[in-house]
Amino acid sequence: MIGLVSYLVFFAIVASILAIAVLGLNLQWGNTGLFNGGVVAFFGAGAYGTLILGGGPQDGQLGGFGLFYPLALLGGMATAGLLAWGVGILTLRLRHDYLAISTFGIAVAFENLMRNAQWLGGGAQGLRGFDRPLRAALGDGFLYNILFLLCVLVLLVLTYRFLETLVASPFGRQLRAIREDETAARSLGKTPARIRLTAFVTGSVIMGLAGGLYGTFYAFVSPQDILPTLTFQIWAMLIVGGAGNNKGAVLGAFLIWGAWTASGWALSRFAPIEAQLYTGSIQYILIGLVIVGMLLWRPQGLLPERLVVSQLGRTKT
Amino acid sequence: MIQHLLDGILVGAVLSLGAAGLTMVMHMLRFANFSHAELLSIGAYSALVFDALFKGISPVLAAQIGLLSMTGALALSMVFSMVITGISAVIFDKLIFRRVREKGEELSMVFASFGLALIIRNAIGLIFGLQTKLYSQDIVFATVLSRDPLVLVKPDQLATLGITLAIILLLHLILSRTIFGYALRAVAENPSLAQVNGINLQRMIVVVWVLGGGLAALAGVFYGLNNQITPVIGRDLVLPIFAATIVGGIGSIYGALLGGFVVGTAANLAVMVLPSGYSPSMPFLIIIAVLLIRPNGLFGEERT
Numbered sequence: 283m284i285g286l287v288s289y290l291v292f293f294a295i296v297a298s299i300l301a302i303a304v305l306g307l308n309l310q311w312g313n314t315g316l317f318n319g320g321v322v323a324f325f326g327a328g329a330y331g332t333l334i335l336g337g338g339p340q341d342g343q344l345g346g347f348g349l350f351y352p353l354a355l356l357g358g359m360a361t362a363g364l365l366a367w368g369v370g371i372l373t374l375r376l377r378h379d380y381l382a383i384s385t386f387g388i389a390v391a392f393e394n395l396m397r398n399a400q401w402l403g404g405g406a407q408g409l410r411g412f413d414r415p416l417r418a419a420l421g422d423g424f425l426y427n428i429l430f431l432l433c434v435l436v437l438l439v440l441t442y443r444f445l446e447t448l449v450a451s452p453f454g455r456q457l458r459a460i461r462e463d464e465t466a467a468r469s470l471g472k473t474p475a476r477i478r479l480t481a482f483v484t485g486s487v488i489m490g491l492a493g494g495l496y497g498t499f500y501a502f503v504s505p506q507d508i509l510p511t512l513t514f515q516i517w518a519m520l521i522v523g524g525a526g527n528n529k530g531a532v533l534g535a536f537l538i539w540g541a542w543t544a545s546g547w548a549l550s551r552f553a554p555i556e557a558q559l560y561t562g563s564i565q566y567i568l569i570g571l572v573i574v575g576m577l578l579w580r581p582q583g584l585l586p587e588r589l590v591v592s593q594l595g596r597t598k599t
Numbered sequence: 600m601i602q603h604l605l606d607g608i609l610v611g612a613v614l615s616l617g618a619a620g621l622t623m624v625m626h627m628l629r630f631a632n633f634s635h636a637e638l639l640s641i642g643a644y645s646a647l648v649f650d651a652l653f654k655g656i657s658p659v660l661a662a663q664i665g666l667l668s669m670t671g672a673l674a675l676s677m678v679f680s681m682v683i684t685g686i687s688a689v690i691f692d693k694l695i696f697r698r699v700r701e702k703g704e705e706l707s708m709v710f711a712s713f714g715l716a717l718i719i720r721n722a723i724g725l726i727f728g729l730q731t732k733l734y735s736q737d738i739v740f741a742t743v744l745s746r747d748p749l750v751l752v753k754p755d756q757l758a759t760l761g762i763t764l765a766i767i768l769l770l771h772l773i774l775s776r777t778i779f780g781y782a783l784r785a786v787a788e789n790p791s792l793a794q795v796n797g798i799n800l801q802r803m804i805v806v807v808w809v810l811g812g813g814l815a816a817l818a819g820v821f822y823g824l825n826n827q828i829t830p831v832i833g834r835d836l837v838l839p840i841f842a843a844t845i846v847g848g849i850g851s852i853y854g855a856l857l858g859g860f861v862v863g864t865a866a867n868l869a870v871m872v873l874p875s876g877y878s879p880s881m882p883f884l885i886i887i888a889v890l891l892i893r894p895n896g897l898f899g900e901e902r903t
Contacts, residue, residue, distance in 0.1 A: 313708060315706060317706050317709055317710075319633075319709075319713075323831075325622060336611065340857075346743075372890045372891065372894075374888065375894075376707075376890070377849070378629040378706060378889065379629075379630070379709075379849060380623060380845070380894075381629055382631045382633075383841045383886065384836065384883075384886055384887070384890070386633070386837075386841075386881035387838055387841070387842075387882065387886055390838055390879055390880065390882075390883060391879075391880040391883040391884070393876060394876070394879045395877075395880065397876070398874065398876040399879055409821070429716045457608060510834075514713065514714075514717060515712070517710065521710065522707045524746050534751055559729065560724070560725055560729075563721040563722075563725050564721070564725070566717050566720075566721040567717065567718050567722060567725070569717060570713075570714040570715065570716075570717030570718035570721070571712075571714070571718060572714075573710060573713065573714030573717070574695055574711055574714040574715060574718065577695075577699050577704075577707050577710060577711050577714070578695065578698055578699065581699075581702060581704060592807045
């Protein structure tokens with residue numbers, strides 16, 4: 283019984299962390315129409331940034347700053363934001379293909395850098411030597427996970443509230459305006475390039491937060507954690523939940539992560555031994571089918587975006 | 600140095616063929632097609648199947664052509680594979696892209712192409728296995744072009760380069776000298792205006808997919824011939840091919856051809872400066888460099 287509960291806690295922690303990342307993507311894609319093909323780069327920047335800033339010293343490696351944990355987490359978020367700013371400033375003025383390709387490229391390059399740069403992120407073995415905050419007081423057991431879950435949930439709710447407020451604000455209306463018709467927005471004196479850059483960086487900082495929490499939870503991050511697969515999973519979550527709807531984003535995260543874990547478990551349990559090698563392939567095909575299927579049959583997702591009328595016009599008679 | 604340059608040109612030939620097809624699709628349908636590189640895999644694997652088939656049917660075809668490791672069977676398979684890949688591209692468009700397009704969501708197409716790429720790549724892995732395959736088990740010895748500096752080249756590589764250049768020339772002639780070529784460029788420039796002039800848009804889209812698929816199949820077979828065939832060809836080549844289209848400017852076929860060679864040689868020359876582990880990052884660095892210096896590519900025009 284306690285095994286099941288502790289597994290559920292573990293599941294909820296990972297799903298909530300991913301939900302935060304999906305919320306970040308929702309700001310970019312759902313509200314602003316920016317295609318981010320490299321979610322995992324910003325997630326990874328948050329994770330590596332947090333662990334390098336907050337970790338203990340390692341031989342021949344950058345790090346050992348041992349910063350106070352909240353500062354390290356903020357640093358990780360800032361790393362993700364800087365990365366997004368760099369990509370955004372180069373691509374957001376051009377046609378949208380460039381953003382899709384460049385963000386995809388930065389994810390490949392980031393993973394490649396972390397795999398090779400021993401001095402920076404520990405290379406293929408990953409980054410160790412990070413002490414989870416309050417570990418001395420709480421230990422490594424069930425209690426720690428419960429408290430960690432509570433913290434993640436609080437951050438999830440805060441992110442959600444922040445985004446809801448942001449989307450309902452004049453700034454949120456600008457985002458939707460340039461998503462729907464950039465020329466019209468410009469004719470009203472808005473500067474789409476700057477607004478898009480702000481939204482892109484903000485979304486990426488939120489992904490960085492998710493990455494930082496992920497790294498903290500495992501006290502470890504390696505190139506294996508930042509493979510392109512994670513990008514696809516996070517998208518599937520948003521598309522299933524409903525792009526443009528923050529509740530949908532959270533719902534999608536739990537649904538897809540549940541389906542992913544369940545299918546992995548079922549395949550490892552029931553599939554014949556010789557098929558085990560192909561478990562990953564089958565799961566990726568499923569993710570691909572979910573993405574394509576949703577786009578074909580229910581592009582608005584399970585919880586569609588609610589269109590808001592900010593100023594009520596005269597009612598028709 | 601010369602060896603790296605030569606290797607780069609040969610890789611560039613494969614990228615050029617892939618990028619030429621991709622840039623046409625991107626220009627006409629206006630979306631970044633992340634599943635294009637999977638067409639190379641489809642081409643490489645269908646040639647593998649046909650190759651085995653033809654070798655079984657006729658032992659004459661199993662003989663190697665001259666110094667090449669390529670056999671008559673493989674040469675014939677290449678043609679069949681181009682047809683099959685072209686048809687697959689049309690089917691993918693009918694099943695997925697056209698339906699998403701008709702819903703009017705331009706950017707959803709990019710998502711759909713990612714989903715499709717995942718499905719194709721892993722389905723190939725399931726069908727053919729994850730291990731690498733080769734067209735020929737024979738070892739082909741490289742010919743020494745010069746001893747000092749040492750420059751080696753395989754006959755296969757020269758054949759690849761020769762055929763690529765011939766195909767590029769053919770493509771150029773079709774685009775610049777035939778009515779069909781004008782129609783194709785007209786549609787890419789301005790679909791509505793082209794339709795007013797009596798060009799059938801749907802048919803042109805089909806043709807573009809067939810052309811793109813055929814070129815991709817050729818590139819896939821050449822890649823398989825000079826390297827090896829794995830289900831992750833698409834994953835490894837998608838970024839270099841995109842880099843080639845961006846270098847050339849999206850929509851410019853000549854740009855894409857040149858871009859392929861630029862990306863191929865730059866990536867190979869970079870190995871002299873950077874550790875070779877970093878080579879997967881090279882296409883990204885090239886993209887960034889182009890965006891900094893000449894955002895619309897060498898031959899591209901500004902278009903939103």
